[in-house]
Amino acid sequence: MGIFKKKSEVQGVDFNALPEHIAIILDGNGRWAKRRGMPRTAGHAVGSENFRKIATYCNDIGIKYLTVYAFSTENWKRPEDEVSTIMSLLEKYILEAIEEVTKKNLRLRFWGRRDNLSKNIIELMEKAEKKSEEMTGMQVNVCLNYGARDEITGAVQKIASGVLDGSIDAASITEETIGENLYSFGAPDPDLLIRPGGEMRLSNFLLWQLAYSEMFFSDKLWPEFDERELDRAIIEYQKRNRRFGGI
Ligand code: FPP
Numbered sequence: 001m002g003i004f005k006k007k008s009e010v011q012g013v014d015f016n017a018l019p020e021h022i023a024i025i026l027d028g029n030g031r032w033a034k035r036r037g038m039p040r041t042a043g044h045a046v047g048s049e050n051f052r053k054i055a056t057y058c059n060d061i062g063i064k065y066l067t068v069y070a071f072s073t074e075n076w077k078r079p080e081d082e083v084s085t086i087m088s089l090l091e092k093y094i095l096e097a098i099e100e101v102t103k104k105n106l107r108l109r110f111w112g113r114r115d116n117l118s119k120n121i122i123e124l125m126e127k128a129e130k131k132s133e134e135m136t137g138m139q140v141n142v143c144l145n146y147g148a149r150d151e152i153t154g155a156v157q158k159i160a161s162g163v164l165d166g167s168i169d170a171a172s173i174t175e176e177t178i179g180e181n182l183y184s185f186g187a188p189d190p191d192l193l194i195r196p197g198g199e200m201r202l203s204n205f206l207l208w209q210l211a212y213s214e215m216f217f218s219d220k221l222w223p224e225f226d227e228r229e230l231d232r233a234i235i236e237y238q239k240r241n242r243r244f245g246g247i
Contacts, residue, residue, distance in 0.1 A: 012235050013061075019191035019237055021065035022058060023213070025205055026051065027197030028221030041085040046223040048089040057227045059104065059138040065187050066140050069205045073113065073147035087121060090144060094124040097140075098131055105137030111183035112146030139187065146183070148207035155181035184209050192216060192237045196225040214240050 026047055033043030051068060058066045071086055078086075097108055108128045117125075125144075158181045162168030168177070179185060189209045195201075196218045202210065216233040218225060 013231050014238050015062065017238050018062055019214075019234065020063070021067065021188050021190045021192075022063055022233075023067040023069075023190035023193045023206060023210070024054070025069045025193070025195040025197075025203060026222045027195060027199060029223060031197070032221040032223040040082055043223060044082070044086055044089055048093060050223050050225065052093070054225070054227070054230060055138075055140060056104075057230060059106065063138055065190075066138055067111070067143065067184075067187075067190060067206070068141070069143045069146065069203070071112075071144050071146070072204060073145055073150050074204065076116070087118070090142070091121055091124060093142075094121070094128050098124065098128050101128065101132040101135055105135050106132060107135040107137070107139040108132045109139060109141045109183075109187075110144050111141050111151075112144045113150065114145070117145055141184070141187065143183075143205070147204045148202075149204055151182055152178075152208060178208065182208060189213065192233065194218065194230075194233050196220050196222045196229075212242070212244050214242065 029043035029047035030040035031043070032046065033040050036042075051070075055066055055068075070090060075086070076083060094108075097106070100106075101108060110125045110129065114122055114125075155178050159168060159173060159177060163170045163173075184206070189211065190206065190213045192215075193202075193206075193210055193213045194216045198217070198219045198221075200217050214237050216236055218229055218233070220226075220229055
C-alpha cells in the first residue's frame with residue numbers, strides 16, 4: 001500500500017477524501033485492439049487484465065466499493081465469438097477470484113439477470129459470492145447481464161406483486177422501497193462514475209444509483225487506462241463541490 005500511496009500523493013490525491021464508491025464503464029477494448037491490427041476479442045483479454053490491475057490499485061488505496069459494467073443486457077447483440085470470449089474471460093476472472101478473495105479480503109457481488117447465462121457461470125458466481133460474503137475489504141460488484149432499465153423494471157414488478165398480495169401499502173412506497181429492490185441494495189450510491197473510451201453517455205448503467213454521482217470521462221481506451229489516469233479522476237472528483245440539490 002505504501003508505494004501506491006506515495007506515488008499518488010505526489011500527484012495530489014487526498015487520501016482523507018477518497019470516493020467511497022467508484023463505478024466504471026469498461027469501454028474501448030474493441031478500438032484498442034483494432035488500432036493494433038488485432039481482433040476485438042484480444043482487446044477484451046487485455047481489458048480484463050487491466051481490470052485486475054485497477055481493482056488491485058483501488059483496494060490498495062482504500063476504495064470501499066468498485067462497480068464495473070462488464071456485460072450489458074444489450075451486449076448479446078454482438079457477434080457470437082465476441083460474446084463467448086467475454087463470457088470465458090469472466091469465467092476465468094471468477095475462478096481466480098474464488099481462489100483469491102480470502103487472501104485479498106474482497107467481497108464479490110454480481111449485479112444483473114441470472115437467466116441467459118450458462119449454468120457453469122451461474123454456479124461460479126454463486127460460489128464466489130458465498131465464499132466472499134464475510135470479507136471486510138473492498139466490495140467488487142460485477143455488472144453482468146445488467147441493464148439499468150431492466151433492473152428498475154424488475155423492482156417495479158416485485159413491488160407491484162407486494163401491493164397485490166397486500167404485503168406493501170402503495171401509499172407508503174418510498175425511494176427506499178425502490179432501492180431495496182435493486183441489485184445494489186446494501187451498497188451506497190457511486191460517488192464517482194468513470195467512463196474511458198471517449199464516449200459521454202451512460203449506456204443504461206446504474207440509472208437510479210448515479211443520480212448524484214460525479215462523472216469523469218476519459219479519452220483513454222480502457223486497456224490503456226492506468227493507475228495515473230485513475231488518480232486524475234480522483235483528483236478531479238476532489239475538486240468538485242457536491243451539493244446534492246442544495247446550494
Ligand atoms: C466495452 O468495450 C467492453 C465490453 C463490452 C466487455 C468488457 C468485458 C470484459 C473485458 C470481460 C472481463 C471483465 C472483467 C470485469 C474481468 P467495447 O468492445 O465496446 O469497445 P469499443 O467501444 O472500442 O468497441
